[in-house]
Amino acid sequence: MAAQHKVAVVTGASTGIGEAAGRALVKAGWKVAFAARRAELLEKIVADCGAANALAVATDVSKPDSVKNLFAKTTQKFGRLDLLFNNAGMGAPPVPMDELPYEKWKEVVDVNLNGMFLCAQEAFRIFRKQNPQGGRIINNGSISAHAPRPFSVAYTTTKHAVTGLTKCIALDGRAYDICGSQIDIGNAVTPMTERMTKGVPQPNGTTMVEPRMDVQHVADAIVYMAGLPKESNVLTMTVMATKMPFVGRG
Numbered sequence: 317m318a319a320q321h322k323v324a325v326v327t328g329a330s331t332g333i334g335e336a337a338g339r340a341l342v343k344a345g346w347k348v349a350f351a352a353r354r355a356e357l358l359e360k361i362v363a364d365c366g367a368a369n370a371l372a373v374a375t376d377v378s379k380p381d382s383v384k385n386l387f388a389k390t391t392q393k394f395g396r397l398d399l400l401f402n403n404a405g406m407g408a409p410p411v412p413m414d415e416l417p418y419e420k421w422k423e424v425v426d427v428n429l430n431g432m433f434l435c436a437q438e439a440f441r442i443f444r445k446q447n448p449q450g451g452r453i454i455n456n457g458s459i460s461a462h463a464p465r466p467f468s469v470a471y472t473t474t475k476h477a478v479t480g481l482t483k484c485i486a487l488d489g490r491a492y493d494i495c496g497s498q499i500d501i502g503n504a505v506t507p508m509t510e511r512m513t514k515g516v517p518q519p520n521g522t523t524m525v526e527p528r529m530d531v532q533h534v535a536d537a538i539v540y541m542a543g544l545p546k547e548s549n550v551l552t553m554t555v556m557a558t559k560m561p562f563v564g565r566g
């Protein structure tokens with residue numbers, strides 16, 4: 317891909333997978349807009365990457381105006397858009413589903429599903445209109461897009477829904493050279509998985525410390541998926557800690 321056709325938005329870029337992927341994309345020659353709510357963290361990352369290659373945009377993906385502002389600022393600074401890494405996400409406390417407050421359910425749906433849709437829709441609009449047309453959206457699913465953990469109804473339901481969003485982007489995007497992709501990650505070292513070092517609930521009622529893997533493996537996978545020419549697409553990729561309980565029955 318020519319250098320002038322490497323502009324990315326990464327959401328949830330203040331920590332964890334988003335930060336690692338954004339930094340890796342800059343290293344690979346992309347111009348990256350880093351988006352999340354905590355502006356002070358984004359500014360530090362942009363200072364490291366250099367202002368010519370990176371932009372910090374304080375964004376709440378659950379708010380339509382905030383999402384519009386993110387994409388407007390990105391195209392204003394970099395001229396076009398070639399990639400959205402739709403990564404921002406959150407979990408809910410692990411409680412039996414009858415004890416999950418409706419407000420918490422709505423908060424998770426608002427970020428993990430509505431936020432991903434809003435960002436995908438805005439990117440789709442830009443991809444369709446720009447010249448040359450097209451681009452790529454990589455949604456961050458999860459192992460939870462395939463199998464639930466105990467007490468994870470909001471997270472698991474939204475991550476299953478992300479798979480539907482990915483497939484719709486892949487199908488509806490064909491006419492406009494828009495690729496829809498999904499990465500399903502298992503146990504990367506980030507603030508979200510910190511609790512795994514102390515033990516997380518298992519289906520048999522026990523609590524177990526789970527193996528994790530370096531987040532850089534995820535960042536490398538994103539750079540690979542993002543760098544493909546538009547004629548090819550990784551529809552789904554699973555990157556997981558080799559020894560985590562998933563394959564088999566536990």
Ligand SMILES: NC(=O)c1ccc[n+]([C@@H]2O[C@H](COP(=O)([O-])OP(=O)(O)OC[C@H]3O[C@@H](n4cnc5c(N)ncnc54)[C@H](OP(=O)(O)O)[C@@H]3O)[C@@H](O)[C@H]2O)c1
Nearest residue numbers: 328330331332333352353354376377405458503504506508
């Ligand atoms: N780590 C794993 O093993 C793993 C496995 C499967 C899936 N994932 C997925 O990977 C994604 C990133 O998770 P992570 O592990 O890197 O955890 P993390 O470090 O907690 O990152 C979550 C990111 O999402 C952002 N975010 C949350 N709510 C937001 C909102 N309303 N608007 C904008 N940004 C928001 C946070 O930034 P602010 O708080 O600054 O807004 C933060 O940058 C999530 O979608 C998660 O489900 C992770």
